[in-house]
Amino acid sequence: MHKRFRSLIGFIFFSVILFSLLTLQSCAKKSEEVADKEEDKKSQTISFEMPEACRGCHPIIFSQWQASLHPVAFIDPLYWAEAELAGKEAGEKVRNFCHSCHAAAATMLETIPADATKASPLAKSGVPCDLCHTITKVKKIGNKDIEVETESGTKRGPYKDSYSPYHLTEYSEIHTKAEFCAACHNVYHPTNGLPIENPYGEWKESPYAKQGIVCQDCHMTPGPQVTKPNPGQVAVGGPTREHYYTHSTIGGNIFITKLLGNETGYQIAAERLRSAAKIEILDLKKNDNQMTLKVKIENIGAGHYLPTGLTVMRQMWVKVQVTDSRGQIVYLSGELDKKGNLPDDTRIFNTVYADKNGNPTEKVWEATKILKDKRIPPKGYVVEEFNFSIPTGSKGPFKVYVGLLYRSAPQHIVDKLLKDKPKVPVIEMTTLTRTF
Ligand code: HEC
Ligand code: HEC
Ligand code: HEC
Ligand code: HEC
Ligand code: HEC
Known part of the structure; x- marks a missing residue:
């Protein structure tokens, strides 16, 4: 019984092959017409x-x-x-x-x-x-x-x-x-x-x-x-x-992880961002009421530029805040305005593209060339110098805060794209303070 069943299967199999071969032969002539449909067939x-x-x-x-x-x-x-x-x-x-x-x-x-x-x-x-x-x-x-x-x-x-x-x-x-x-x-x-x-x-x-x-x-x-x-x-x-690779492939996206309630993902992204950079004050001096601050920003943890990926959207910038002995702010750079946007003179690391008329565009499909690409290479660094005057009457000791801040997208883009206009979180990648 078992044997007969097997030979029946064998016969059916043989017939199918024979039939396919015959069909293939008769189709051969049509192969040219079919050729351009190769892609469809493959899919x-x-x-x-x-x-x-x-x-x-x-x-x-x-x-x-x-x-x-x-x-x-x-x-x-x-x-x-x-x-x-x-x-x-x-x-x-x-x-x-x-x-x-x-x-x-x-x-x-x-x-x-x-x-x-x-x-x-x-x-x-x-x-x-x-x-x-x-x-x-x-x-x-x-x-x-x-x-x-x-x-x-x-x-x-x-x-x-x-x-x-x-x-x-x-x-x-x-x-x-x-x-x-x-x-x-x-x-x-x-x-x-x-x-x-x-x-x-x-x-x-x-x-x-x-x-x-x-x-x-x-x-x-x-x-x-x-x-x-x-x-x-x-x-x-x-x-x-002994070793296996995890699949929580996250970069720095603290925005979408948070928005979608992915707390684990958010924590991984935040941890990655906090491990990526180091800042150092190279020079801090005051001549009369003129202050000079030189900051070195180093990419110590990312295997590519900082930031990377969709750099037309990602924003990494230096915030500097100097306060006097009374806690009065005497200098501020890289502070978000009430609408959540950055002032034009912010020391920002990102990429700016130009459209076909040479104007800056945030829409990548309009991009024809790169206008500006200021980012930090892997294991490389950039030095930023801040020169500003202290208002007369302000007395030291002065407290200097320097922070390297990051967010996944500018607020104005999110406000335009998403109905609820969720607030884009900002993270301190690294900070330092100095009193002098
Ligand atoms: C019935 C259980 C079972 C299911 C369902 C299953 N897998 Fe697996 N898979 C295994 C086992 C067991 C191994 C061997 C693990 C090892 O060698 O350490 C494995 C190994 C693998 C590997 C490693 C292969 C290699 O050679 O490196 C991959 C990749 C993989 N699975 C992907 C998948 C994907 C994708 C799916 C879903 C479409 C899936 N598996 C569904 C049991 C399963
Ligand atoms: C974006 C692509 C990608 C996706 C999506 C993905 N994997 Fe993998 N997976 C990889 C790569 C790459 C490796 C090997 C990493 C290496 O060894 O360098 C891997 C490794 C594995 C292994 C071997 C063990 C390990 O982790 O090293 C298994 C099993 C596996 N994947 C299963 C899955 C399953 C199940 C899913 C979905 C739940 C999944 N993968 C989703 C890319 C992916
Ligand atoms: C098949 C396409 C595909 C492959 C292959 C792939 N990715 Fe992705 N990956 C994506 C897309 C698309 C996104 C964007 C997700 C989104 O829009 O939210 C993404 C997102 C990511 C992110 C999150 C970035 C952030 O902003 O936090 C990381 C990190 C990442 N991928 C790493 C990897 C690594 C590492 C590999 C190789 C092992 C890999 N991906 C392979 C398509 C891919
Ligand atoms: C030495 C470690 C290291 C290596 C190697 C590395 N990355 Fe990253 N990557 C990071 C860190 C840290 C971050 C978080 C900082 C950031 O967002 O740039 C990151 C962020 C990212 C992001 C999110 C960037 C953003 O801001 O939206 C993507 C996408 C990404 N990596 C993809 C890759 C791909 C693809 C490769 C391989 C070609 C790679 N990474 C190799 C450490 C690494
Ligand atoms: C070749 C693959 C690929 C194509 C094509 C592609 N993307 Fe992406 N996209 C990615 C990857 C990878 C990322 C993650 C990069 C990062 O996190 O910085 C991403 C990220 C994004 C993000 C950011 C998502 C977030 O959560 O922050 C947006 C928005 C986006 N893509 C829009 C587009 C649009 C619009 C197009 C078509 C014009 C497009 N992408 C075409 C691979 C692709």
Whole structure:
């Protein structure tokens, strides 16, 4: 009985193969017409599992991923509003370009509807587990030029000796390299090629690249900077590993983490920001009522420029406050006004782009060239000098406060993009005070 059943299966299998071969032959003539549909055909063979399918066996990694920004890449309200604006001003093609990274898996299968609330659950999962773990190749740095293979169900990762009862596993060197992250983290303007985000290029030129310290070593470890080893179990029933990488990939986003109630993510971001820089007073002197203050700002913890990523939006600046013996403020720089905006003369580290008429623009799709790029290179520093006069009558000792402050976005952009106009939090990355 059993044997007969097997031969029946064999017969059916043989017939299917024969039929396919015949069909293939008759289709050969049509191959030219089909050729340009190759892309469509390819996407039909791709399918992704939802992150929930991984949760049961990888509970720790799942909760780390949940605390990162990858699962909210698409539903991130700031992103959503900005992508909608890009669509309105620059067209659907540009908006689809935006979605290609922020809904990284879904866009390989489907077009995201104009009304993003109607997008599929896969789109809403942003950058899901299965997209990253089915990548076989990063074809080019930036703009998500990748290849995935999902048909075999193989999950690719850093282990050469891993066994899972649920899926095939395969060692993948690319997953251990900075180029893996660079696939999405380097963003180039889709038509003029201008770099919009370039953490990889900045890292590649840095001492970290020469020492072999990659993105994963700082962003996929429990603390800021290199905190290895991190022993533990990566799967229920799996072995205890001497080291595994965490998935709470967070940079400095203290805004969206807070807004979405992601307290763990907020704490990681705050800790990262507090570990990134050091300030030092190089010179502080007073001649009559003229005061000079020289401050050195050093990037001690980031493997790329400070800040990096979407530097058209991120703001890092120096605040200086000098008070006299009565506590009266005699000098103030880098203080937010009542509306939450920074004065024009603030010593700020960011990137300013110009539109086609040469005017500054905050909309990256309008960018044609870089007007200003003032940031701090990895393991490098910048010196800022402040010269000001003390009002007559003010007496010392004077108290000097210097702070390096950071926020994820300017308040006026958030006020324009988000209906509720949430207040953008500001964090002190590092501070010092001096009395003289
Ligand atoms: C039935 C349990 C189970 C499910 C469900 C499961 N895994 Fe696994 N997975 C394991 C086990 C066990 C290992 C081996 C762990 C080890 O070797 O330390 C593993 C290993 C891995 C590895 C490491 C592969 C390597 O060679 O480096 C990756 C990546 C991975 N899983 C991804 C996923 C993803 C993505 C999903 C969801 C689509 C998923 N897993 C669902 C049990 C599971
Ligand atoms: C943004 C891409 C990305 C996403 C999203 C992602 N991973 Fe990973 N994962 C990686 C990389 C890269 C490594 C390897 C790091 C290394 O070894 O340098 C890794 C490693 C792993 C490993 C091996 C153990 C370890 O942590 O080192 C497992 C298991 C795993 N991932 C499962 C998952 C699961 C389950 C999810 C979703 C809950 C997930 N990953 C989401 C990129 C990703
Ligand atoms: C498939 C595309 C993709 C890949 C691959 C990818 N990322 Fe991301 N990543 C994103 C997107 C999109 C966001 C923005 C999320 C948002 O809009 O809130 C993001 C956000 C982040 C952030 C948060 C930044 C902040 O402001 O706090 C960090 C850190 C990060 N990724 C690190 C990594 C690292 C490290 C790797 C490689 C192991 C990696 N990513 C691989 C797409 C990707
Ligand atoms: C030596 C440790 C280190 C390495 C290596 C490193 N980073 Fe970072 N990264 C940091 C720290 C610290 C911050 C927080 C300060 C900041 O926001 O710039 C950060 C922030 C970020 C941010 C958020 C920036 C922002 O302000 O929005 C992104 C995105 C990011 N890193 C991506 C990467 C990528 C991609 C790589 C690899 C090419 C990488 N990082 C390598 C330490 C590192
Ligand atoms: C090649 C991949 C890629 C493309 C394409 C892309 N982004 Fe992003 N985007 C990212 C990554 C990675 C980050 C995280 C960088 C950081 O945190 O500094 C990000 C961050 C953002 C953020 C900040 C989110 C926050 O919470 O602070 C906004 C807004 C945004 N992108 C809008 C857009 C728009 C609009 C487009 C299309 C014009 C676009 N992106 C296209 C990868 C991409």
